[in-house]
Amino acid sequence: MRETMGWILQMVNDRFKVVLLLVAASGLCLGLASYFSGYPDIANVIWFASVVPVLAALSIEILRSLSRGEFGLDIVAALSMTAALVFGEELAAAVVAVMYSGGTFLESFAEGRARREMHALLARVPRIAMRHRNGGLEEVSLDEIGPDDVLLIRKGDVVPVDGKIASLAAFVDSSALTGESLPVRLSQGMEAMSGSTNAGEPFDLIALRRAEESTYAGIVRLVEAAQRSKAPMARLADQWSLGFLAVTVAIAFAAWWFTGDPIRAVAVLVVATPCPLILAVPVALVAGLSRAAHFGVLIKGARPLEAMVRIQTLILDKTGTLTDGRPQIVAINCNAGFAESDILRLAASLDQASKHPVAQAVVQAARARGIDLAVPSEVAEIAGEGVIGRVDGHNIVVGGDGFVAGRIGQKPGDHSALVAGSVLVAVAVDGQMIGHLVMADPLREGTRDMLAKLRHEGIARILLATGDRVEVARRVTDGLGLDGIHAGLTPDQKVLLVLVERKNGPVMMVGDGVNDAPALAAADVGVAMGARGAAASAEAADVVLLVDRIDRLGLGMEIAKASRRIALESVVAGVGFSIVGMIAAAFGYLTPVQGALLQEAIDVAVILNALRALHVAPNRDAILNQAA
Incomplete structure (x- = not known):
């Protein structure tokens, strides 16, 4: 129920951003049509009416940010729109409203696309079980299963609850839970954990506890707790916000103070509207997300893409990650x-x-x-x-x-x-x-080269964290030059390892099993092997490798770095041009409308530059390998 409500609220929020953009854009266009038709007063009313909803939504967002102790670029946009409306520069305010609503829409579009693809990926998770009842079988939801119920676990089924084997024997694949790569034989009376998969013939299972009390549910609770405690990632644009805000206010105040003309201050604020930051950053990052998805790397939004650039420690699971997971x-x-x-x-x-x-x-x-x-x-x-x-x-x-x-x-x-x-x-x-x-279960092909490449990209520490036995972990990773091997770990111990490693800088965790999900949620960036991995790990992760190849991780990080570099170039160029424009406006060389048009030209330039991220060319050999 909580998950469904979260999806509904997020969908409503995304739709609201679309409505704001449509209101601002249509208001600007209708106002221009009225103005050039000889009705300037009606045009001003239309522009004013189209700006008010955007400004109201922006003000609410600013109050929320301030309550969390955050100061963002939204303040500059709000100041410029407010000042333009107060001093009768409705057209300038309308242009700023379109630019601001367009930037927020682009950010939500990137995150929304990732959520839709993840929803399709997780649709395969079973929600029902087959229960013996009155000499027959009935299909029931997991919520209806109680202790002592006898369930039929068919070949390929995921064990829905913790239970005891009622048949003579059963073969289960518990790699998603324990890291043991090969299926294990369970005799009659032995316990099977929820979340493991039937790798043999159908068998009967006597439920020991309800679904919400079973192993899988406990891991899900660990995931939720880890996500709540996860430190938020700062956007690239926010890192520039305070300095840019101070410069903008200083120039606008100086222009008004020394000339006594408030319109010059309005012109400064309009030129200063941080559209290069509001637009160029999300455009470059959305382009980077699309480019990464082209190679099978699904990144769930711009924030994790930015965070991938700053990773210092990489923690890897063994089965299904470093190894193929198949004998x-x-x-x-x-x-x-x-x-x-x-x-x-x-x-x-x-x-x-x-x-x-x-x-x-x-x-x-x-x-x-x-x-x-x-x-x-x-x-x-x-x-x-x-x-x-x-x-x-x-x-x-x-x-x-x-x-x-x-x-x-x-x-x-x-x-x-x-x-x-x-x-x-x-x-x-x-x-x-x-x-x-x-x-x-041998090491995946190309793992050694991939780890060497990641070290070259700036990752200082690479660790192994597995639930498998220590002797197996040491054999598999022999010669990889890892900085540490942690074997026999439970899901909560993996979370603890992630938290301990944070003292060395941002942490990336890579895994594929249910037991990896809490650690993926706790890491600064969690990466799941989504092609054959568990749905729980894909849901908890920030990045999902849809292609069953570990080398895609290095390729994704290359794209992330290139996209952030392009975004940074756009920001530096855009802010530089904006400061020149603010100075010109302060000296009276630009009116508010001219300032808005200049800002439009700057926006077009930085957006065209940001779109270069669509054509980032990562390691050529990796591309050729994918084509093969």
Whole structure:
């Protein structure tokens, strides 16, 4: 309910800004039409009427800002509109009103577009569950589930509440919660956490607690608390506001004091209306948002884009972020004179009949190597253990080492030297163990180059924060040159790490799981792997990588820096020209209307410059890789 109300209020606010812009623009145009038709008095009335709503909305916003102890550029815009109306310069006031309402509309447009795309991204989140009732199944909402209810968790379903496995066994993917990259087998009576995903066959779950009391809900509450405590990010335009306001007031007061002509002060204020700041900054940043989205980097508004430039510490999750989050074959150990290709072919041929993630990874690896697979027969799958069947007339057994060894009457081998975090898949043919496939979740391609590039871009510290075991974390990150490895962390411990690292400067957190969501919300900039990541992390983040590639992070930061640089160039040039115009107005060389027209010319120039952000060309190699 609270989320829905927030969306409604934000939508009303966005619509209100559109209405203000339409009122100001239509008032300016109708007034000009009346003026050139020979009705100047009617034109003044129209201009006055179109300025009042904008000025009223602006005054309310100023009062809100002052109540928070913030002084922004809105004060200069309000002063210029008020002074122009008081001294009968309605046309100048109307021009300023159009410029101001246009700037606020552009900012809300950028944020609104990001919210709409995020709404589509989060629409996949399940809201219902299948409950056993009176010998049948019924579809119920999560709010209706209570303790001791028996639920059917179908293949691919997200476990809706914390519960106890009622079936003989279940395979669940809890990587989004714990960072464990491979699915785990849960026996009857073991507990499954809400937010994990059924990676095997359907199973029954006995609910232990209601949805709002379960693991997933607790993480959501952590997200909300982190968002409330998150320090606000200052806009680039606000950083110039106090100095520009002081200069403007000083020149306007001096012009009035020394000449006794209030119109000169009005002209100074009109020329000083900070349209280069109000317009150029959001135009450049909106252009940067569009450019980043073109490469699959969804940045939720101008504030996080600006904040990306100032990041000093980068904290990375492991599973699904540094690693792909999907098991791959890293080695094949051969016995009895069999070749690697023979072992892989037999295992993959049989595994075609299984939907288990590890079995599918074996099949994909064989096909990637161009191996022709045979059609298996007489297949039987023992859930959570392995697969037996016939391939090319041979009896084949594929599965865990203990399962396969037991099927052929042998003792499991000693695999204590197995690399931490790996999974061993044994393969037997006609009662003989012929080899093992070593499966692991390897580092994403290009990660080392990406981290080196980010250090070059100015990030001082790069840390790993994962819920996985420390030995797995150390193996995966070996050679990356990280500044610290924090393993076995719970969601609240990740938040604490973000808060501690703030002493070194702004922090960026990158993750993809539900357990990362609170830390993403607490960081100055949270980045979620949105292509396959959890909806909770995408919702809590400021930036979502819609393309499942970690190198997009560096590309997004390049675009952010270039967009901010272009915005800064526009601000410096625009403010410089405005100060020259204010001095000319103070000496009587510009009337208020002429000052407004001069400001219009300055606006056009800085906006054209700001639009260069639409054509920012980040690392050429990254673009070519994306095209490939």
